[in-house]
Amino acid sequence: DTGVSQNPRHKITKRGQNVTFRCDPISEHNRLYWYRQTLGQGPEFLTYFQNEAQLEKSRLLSDRFSAERPKGSFSTLEIQRTEQGDSAMYLCASSLRRGITDTQYFGPGTRLTVL
Amino acid sequence: SQQGEEDPQALSIQEGENATMNCSYKTSINNLQWYRQNSGRGLVHLILIRSNEREKHSGRLRVTLDTSKKSSSLLITASRAADTASYFCAPPLSTQGGSEKLVFGKGTKLTVNP
Numbered sequence: 387d388t389g390v391s392q393n394p395r396h397k398i399t400k401r402g403q404n405v406t407f408r409c410d411p412i413s414e415h416n417r418l419y420w421y422r423q424t425l426g427q428g429p430e431f432l433t434y435f436q437n438e439a440q441l442e443k444s445r446l447l448s449d450r451f452s453a454e455r456p457k458g459s460f461s462t463l464e465i466q467r468t469e470q471g472d473s474a475m476y477l478c479a480s481s482l483r484r485g486i487t488d489t490q491y492f493g494p495g496t497r498l499t500v501l
Numbered sequence: 502s503q504q505g506e507e508d509p510q511a512l513s514i515q516e517g518e519n520a521t522m523n524c525s526y527k528t529s530i531n532n533l534q535w536y537r538q539n540s541g542r543g544l545v546h547l548i549l550i551r552s553n554e555r556e557k558h559s560g561r562l563r564v565t566l567d568t569s570k571k572s573s574s575l576l577i578t579a580s581r582a583a584d585t586a587s588y589f590c591a592p593p594l595s596t597q598g599g600s601e602k603l604v605f606g607k608g609t610k611l612t613v614n615p
Contacts, residue, residue, distance in 0.1 A: 388545070419602065428505075428589050428605025429544070434598060442598030477543060481601075487532050487549060488593065488601040494543040 388412070390493035392478050398499045399468055406464045407496045411480030418461050419490060420453060421477040422446065429477055435461060468500045504528065504604030505590045513612040520580050522609040524573040524590030533566060534591045534603065535575050544589065547575075580613045587611070 389412040399405050411418050416437050421429035432451070434442040437458035447453075450468075455461040465472055475497050479490040508523045526533070532551045536544040550557045550566045550573065557564045563576040577584055587610045591603035 388543070390543075392543075417600070419600070421603075426607065428608055429603070431600075431602040431604070434596075434600035434602060436599060442596055442600050442602070475541075479544075479603075483601070487551065489534065489546060489549055490601075490603060491546060492536075492544040497541070 388491040388493065390478060390480050390491050392476075392493040392496050394496060395494060396497045396499075398501065400501050401468060401470060403468055404464065404466045405468060405498065406462055407476055407478075407498075409461045409463070409478030409480075409493060411460070411478070412482075412491060413459075415480035415482045415491075416458065417481045417483060417488065417490075418455055419479040419481070420461070420463055421479065423475040423477060423495070424473075432463075432476075465498075468498075470500045473498055473500045504594055504606075505533075505592050506606040507588065507590055507609040509609060510607060511610045511612075513614065514580055516580060516582055516613055516615050518580055518613075520577045520584070520611055520613070522575045522588050522590075522611070524575070524592075524606070526571050526573075526590070526592040528592070528594065530568075530592045532593065533573050534593070535562075535564060535573075536589045536591055538587045538589065538608070540586070547588075577611075580611075582613050582615045585611060585613050 420432040423429040435455040587608040593601040
């Protein structure tokens, strides 16, 4: 257990439905990242928050995706009008930059299946 | 294109043997991290090596870094069945937004047979 929690752990939904995932980072960590991982691949970066500010979004993050981190604590990732191609593991990571290093600690992930 | 690429893609060994995994990356880095992922689960941070370090040890793990060749290796000594997992190297990519996003390859899938 890294101290980063994600809920739910599994989500099955029908195409076209909206889903929301939550990530609770390690409490003193000011940086929060979302990644997506499909079968047989490594995680791919989606978006980055420093405190409550979303400072970077990948091109993978289409208009149907939105992420928030109100008050710089927990974060939510919402997918609207889900498609079968959204089926993946969604991973959250948090970090506290020390000097030039930024060790990211990952949560257990939320596995999304879109039927 | 992926920043970190691991080699081999799959490795099968017997318990007690050593396992070596290699990683190549593309851009200049100030550190490189290795992670382990058990099937269908989250990533566990194993070790971070800074660009001014050539070798680092943690228990049965030994990591080397050659910045001139843009390569790193992870050695697991005296492997155990519990080491069965996928291993990823993760060179960070600094961005204008201030993130240090990790750019993963496909990983090396290690199987340790009892």
